[in-house]
Amino acid sequence: MASLELLNIRKRYGELDILKGIDISVDAGEFLVLVGPSGCGKSTLLNMIAGLDTVSEGDIRIGGRRVNDLHPSERDIAMVFQSYALYPNMSVKENIAFGMEMRKVPKPEREQAVKEVSKTLQIDHLLDRRPAQLSGGQRQRVAMGRALVRKPRIFLFDEPLSNLDAQLRVDMRTEIKKLHQRLGATIVYVTHDQIEAMTLATRIAVMRAGELLQLGSPAEIYNRPANTFVAGFMGSPRMNLIPGTLKSEAGGLHLEVASEGAAPARVVLPRVPDATRAYLGREITAGLRPEAISDKLDGGSADGRPVIEAVVEVTEPTGPDTLAVLLLGGREITARLRPDSTLKAGELGRFAIDLSKLVWFDPASGARVA
Amino acid sequence: MDSSTGPAPATWSAADRWLQRSLPKLVLSPTLVVSLVFVYGFILWTAYLSFTPSKGYPIHELVGFLQYVRVWNHPRWQVAIHNLAIFGMLYIVLCMALGLLLAILLDQRIRQEGTLRAIYLYPLALSFIVTGTAWKWMLNPGLGIEKLVQGWGFQNFKFDWIVSEEMAIYCVVMAGVWQATGFVMAMFLAGLRGIDQDLIKAASLDGASLPKIYWRIVIPQLRPVFMGALIILAHLAIKSYELVVALTGGGPGYATELPSTFMYAHTFTRNQLGMGAASAVMMLLTIVAIMVPYLYSEMRAAGKRSH
């Protein structure tokens, strides 16, 4: 039995469709991340799972039980909010114990539970402080403690790291992941940050404008995005989406990349997936992540990888590598080069393309064809 | 961890569910009922009375606009309206001008700003009756300011406005302005403090002098505050009752009669319920005529801002 089932969930505000039919099933122990640009409906969906917002159509089942009409406190869930939502007039101890108080759990049990949880999260020295006296990271942990102590079936996280500064965000991200591994908890996590999605999730649901675009593991989402939106949204720097024409010539296939005012470039393709053959002679969009374009040619042979020549426009050394913006047939693409690359702006360079990472999209619909 | 490892969450009884859903409305309803009865219901009741020939007690007959005509033709009402116009205009203009002046002066990073502000504002903590009593004493011809100035050597100084039929209303203006200016000043001060300092810096880089900056840049930005103050002052002026009662009692004679005193007199002392009701309705209509357009434009502006 799945821990959480969303069956054809729809949400309407008057004439406006906020959610247009979402179907997701979450198994026990999974870490599902809902990711997408602002306004895509991910927070609305989370609130509906929590019971803080009503369902226009569809069913939400937790542990097999239909919960549409149940109050949030009846759904066996716990939630961690973006602003932590710690009760300012209560101490950390009282904040964590509040839910138990509402459920009339006897005092000794409450104290015991608070002690355990605060030790796990390393906030046991803060128990008597008020939220105003805590740092951002500490508040976040108290918020998590409040959720943990409920021992719920499902944990809901609503952009919990957005209010933290960059370094703290990375640290807390790791803590959340460790917690998930240790507890084996079922988690539904909302974020607009695709790095958080990639690093934390066991499965990612990419949403846009109320629709679920793709549901899959991070590897699937990253390597086999369902459409150009997902391809461009996940991964930074974004995947190169190269419009071109698939041509057959002199016994071989190549992709011709052209744009106004520039000489066309040819990318020789030793092989292509069968599904793309329908596009012979037609326009098609090639998707290639920057790390699949490399300046490591291994002595000229590039062992079978197609090689292109392109002018370097800009180089951005990041430390671990050098990002280079290249001009291919007049189009800008980003490549991830070796950190010690000596290419300079204006120079012509030679780059190898990892064919196994190439994905193909229909230019009109944006859907992936291969 | 498929099943939750904690205690099963409490499920609610149907009664509980119904209660939680209805409580908000239940809690709000007493106030709603009160509003419906004591505000809207009473307004209708008074309006109804204004169409009856009621005198000392209600008479349940309808006589059209008879009472309104009687009120309008009444010499005291005509004095009251005349006074309201004079008082209203002076009150509003003087409060705004003085309030603005004080606010601008206080905005100049004055050292004792807090104390001075407290001094200008304290009259608002006083009852109008207290204010009227104090000013009545100060304006007492023979014992008050007149005597004081004469004591300074100006033997022929006369300041008996408060007993003069023509000038008494200006005494009401004085006391009223004294009381309410602090409020307007506080509003303008808040508005001034909300103005972007960068605008002023840019203007002074352009070579503008301080008065010019205030006149051309700062004051135009205070338009919303002007509107707000205007509305509130107009509101206060129309409702003015206690100040007149304490200061002049409506006198001398009925020289300082205002619609509010007219209404009170005809309702409670002269046994003319119908006329009293009619005058009250007219006061209400005047206030509504001022507030509704203002509130409407405020709602629209707020709506635009939130989108």
Next chain:
Amino acid sequence: MAQQWDSPQMVKGTGVRWSAFVIYGLLLFFAAIYVLPLVVMLLTSLKPLPEIYSGSIIALPQEWTVKPWIDAWGQTCVGLSCRGIKGYFWNSTKMTVAAVIISTAIGMLNGYVLTKWRFRGADLLFGLILFGCFIPFQIVLIPMATLLGKLGIASSTPGLVLVHVVYGLAFTTLYFRNYYVAFPDELIRAAMIDGAKFFSIFFRILVPNSAPIVVVTVIWQFTNIWNDFLFGASFSTGESAPMTVALNNVVNTSTGEREYNVHMAAAVIAALPTLLVYIVGGRYFVRGLMTGSVKG
């Protein structure tokens, strides 16, 4: 001289010195005018009557006396009874305290419901309630007098308490509603998930964090209700009259010699409670004023 850009005063460097004179001069002049009535009242209340007739209103007493105060408190005539104003002071106290507590409590609940439990038409209902802030109270005098008579509480303190609660609700609801609008919704949601219900959320989460607005509302209501005259004069003359009505009676008695010093003492006594509240809670007083002027 160094330019300080955050002060408009330093805009054009010349002539700063004389303009400071003008500014302070004007401010002090107006401050004197503002303080004058209070000073005059106090001085007059501490002089024996002959001095009032012979001296000027701002002259210091040659013979300081508190007799006017004692007279005002216990002996001066209010209407037909001559037992001073203390009874009326007590009436006002009872009436004000009761009305403030009740109207504040209900207003708090109303603000809570209107902002945290949105239901359809909540904004419309708020508008309906809000209208009560604007009406000239003359429009309700006649029906209210009739109703109080029918209920048997005309000319009584409970009657006045009812009136002040009824017409104070619009203001208190406005104050709390505006404050709670800005109160984080996520706190309420977290409490809901924790299993708190309607009143638990109210008492455990909202109320403990409402201190500032409660103070503002209490100050505002206290000041308005204590200072009211219209309702007192319309519904409660006689023994149960509030302080303001009694004061007016004292001051406007036209029989016998005018004891101006007693009148002034009575006026100061009447003004003391609200003045004290103002001095102690000044900051909140101002906030209350501002909220009242920024509607919606």
